[in-house]
Amino acid sequence: MTATQAPPVATEPRGDGSDAAGDGPSSVIVDDLTHVYSRGKVRALDHVSVRIKPGEIVGVVGQNGSGKTTLTKHLNGLLKPTEGRVTVAGIETTRRRVQELAAHVGYVFQNPNHQLFASSVEVDLGFGPRNLGLDPAEVAERVEAAIAFFGLESVRHLHPYRISFPMRKLVGIAAIYTMRPEIFVLDEPSTGQDHITTRKINELIRRLRSDGSTVICVSHDMQLMADVVDRVLVMWNGQLIADRTPREVFADREVMARTNLEPPQITEIALRLQARTGRPPALSVDELADAIGPTLRPVISGVS
Amino acid sequence: MPSPAPIIEFERVTFQYAASEGHALDDVSLTIGEGEYVALMGLNGAGKTTLELCINGIIPNMVMGDLAGTIGVAGLDPTETPVREMAKTVGMVFDNPEFQMSQMTVAEEVALGLENLGVPFDEMRARIAEALATVDLVGFDDRMPLALSGGQQQRLAIAAVLAMRPRILVMDEPTSNLDPIGKQEVFAIAERLNRENGMTVVMAEHEVEVMARFADRVIVLDHGRIVANGTPREVFSGIETLQRIGLRPPQATELAVALRSRYGAWRGELPVTTEEAVDALEATMIGTAR
Numbered sequence: 001m002t003a004t005q006a007p008p009v010a011t012e013p014r015g016d017g018s019d020a021a022g023d024g025p026s027s028v029i030v031d032d033l034t035h036v037y038s039r040g041k042v043r044a045l046d047h048v049s050v051r052i053k054p055g056e057i058v059g060v061v062g063q064n065g066s067g068k069t070t071l072t073k074h075l076n077g078l079l080k081p082t083e084g085r086v087t088v089a090g091i092e093t094t095r096r097r098v099q100e101l102a103a104h105v106g107y108v109f110q111n112p113n114h115q116l117f118a119s120s121v122e123v124d125l126g127f128g129p130r131n132l133g134l135d136p137a138e139v140a141e142r143v144e145a146a147i148a149f150f151g152l153e154s155v156r157h158l159h160p161y162r163i164s165f166p167m168r169k170l171v172g173i174a175a176i177y178t179m180r181p182e183i184f185v186l187d188e189p190s191t192g193q194d195h196i197t198t199r200k201i202n203e204l205i206r207r208l209r210s211d212g213s214t215v216i217c218v219s220h221d222m223q224l225m226a227d228v229v230d231r232v233l234v235m236w237n238g239q240l241i242a243d244r245t246p247r248e249v250f251a252d253r254e255v256m257a258r259t260n261l262e263p264p265q266i267t268e269i270a271l272r273l274q275a276r277t278g279r280p281p282a283l284s285v286d287e288l289a290d291a292i293g294p295t296l297r298p299v300i301s302g303v304s
Numbered sequence: 305m306p307s308p309a310p311i312i313e314f315e316r317v318t319f320q321y322a323a324s325e326g327h328a329l330d331d332v333s334l335t336i337g338e339g340e341y342v343a344l345m346g347l348n349g350a351g352k353t354t355l356e357l358c359i360n361g362i363i364p365n366m367v368m369g370d371l372a373g374t375i376g377v378a379g380l381d382p383t384e385t386p387v388r389e390m391a392k393t394v395g396m397v398f399d400n401p402e403f404q405m406s407q408m409t410v411a412e413e414v415a416l417g418l419e420n421l422g423v424p425f426d427e428m429r430a431r432i433a434e435a436l437a438t439v440d441l442v443g444f445d446d447r448m449p450l451a452l453s454g455g456q457q458q459r460l461a462i463a464a465v466l467a468m469r470p471r472i473l474v475m476d477e478p479t480s481n482l483d484p485i486g487k488q489e490v491f492a493i494a495e496r497l498n499r500e501n502g503m504t505v506v507m508a509e510h511e512v513e514v515m516a517r518f519a520d521r522v523i524v525l526d527h528g529r530i531v532a533n534g535t536p537r538e539v540f541s542g543i544e545t546l547q548r549i550g551l552r553p554p555q556a557t558e559l560a561v562a563l564r565s566r567y568g569a570w571r572g573e574l575p576v577t578t579e580e581a582v583d584a585l586e587a588t589m590i591g592t593a594r
Binding site for chain 2: 063064065164165166191192193194195196197220259260261262264265266268269272273276277285286288289290292293294295296
């Protein structure tokens, strides 16, 4: 598992071992996608292929400029392939306008201020579905469902700017939730958040999945990858250089070093002890404690 | 080690923003010594930024509200000193470097604060060169600030305050909008300024593992009050307090706590860094007789 991958790998999409569905439906198919920004002649994406199944939670990591955003902008049709093909929820993106794709792919901005503009949380939540042309009863029902799902009862009548930033972040996701997209793209959902909010957002992401949604998290937050993500796509220089479980990616020193990523501290500790434990690196404190606890002498003397 | 001379002193400071309810700072008393690296931690809204804005006098001089108590910074009273004057002593760096960029070139960006201080032209050039060298932006003088990467912009923001030769660097979540490379660069510069130049660093930051590694002291705020104040090991060993207010200690500490409570397998001081945890565990694991 720690075997290093030969650099740039034409990554063969593989369903994370959960390929039980065989060639079941994919919610996202990116097929040999290349994108060249016309003006700069910059090859921002270089023959990227990836397949994401309904209900998967996938992380996209890499430094700024590695191609993460260019990739996700292809999912909602903001960008069209220079070469290759992108299909989301069964629709090839070149065949539809951005507005039509918005019903299928919900994009949640990093900064909720870029997304919220109505006079109250409630009105903001109804904006998307109204825009999709749904009748008022259906809009109202979806708004109620979102308020319950995200726990927004106490702020529903407030102006979005009058509520705390963490709460606003939830409203930003809720405003997309009311459009019931099959696919959520979350841009840095946890950045700058404190521990409590991060935990809440992690739980929400899992609940979106249990509702059957596909969730794609673009983030620098390795803890988020360890906590909620099934697969991590590692971007580097416009190429997809790894598409594996968080555990496998963290253990791959070559990929981590090349992309300047550091695993969560607990995984780093597990990796350094690996020669002695002989176990795959842990992703959580509980996991590592239970793996090594029984092997310890009765007492550790602590920090000297 | 003798305790350094105090450079920041708050005595019973309370602040309430105009037209808001509750105290953003509630009876805060603290002393920070010259050359210390202090991490301010706490949930969003705990009062970290408010405390920082009191250090350079933006509160109460530019932000409305009611301030009580006394504040001393390097012999000055920031409540009575013009903010421009305070800038010579306290450099402030915010979370979004883009908002701090206003000029067409990197050199002009650094020059801006110096022009406001009336620094002569020749000295200005020397200070700009020195500040850009400190943040590893040599040769960037004529580049456009907004065309730089996030990490470079934040380093430029640091250079712009360093050119004023402050004794204190106050940073408000300076890496929260940066990618991993940018984060590493900014943390490295803060550490270097502290260790090599003896600059006092006050940093509000959520990244607990990073602060455990770099900070000499951690001050934890909750609802405007100081609830913990000590070395990283002292503060992060106070698991009950942290749990009560919703902060978590470094994972290295959490691991030792879990080993202690579940396997009776940790005695003595708790680790706060990767190295401390690994060293202690390696010495004790089966098959590793030393």
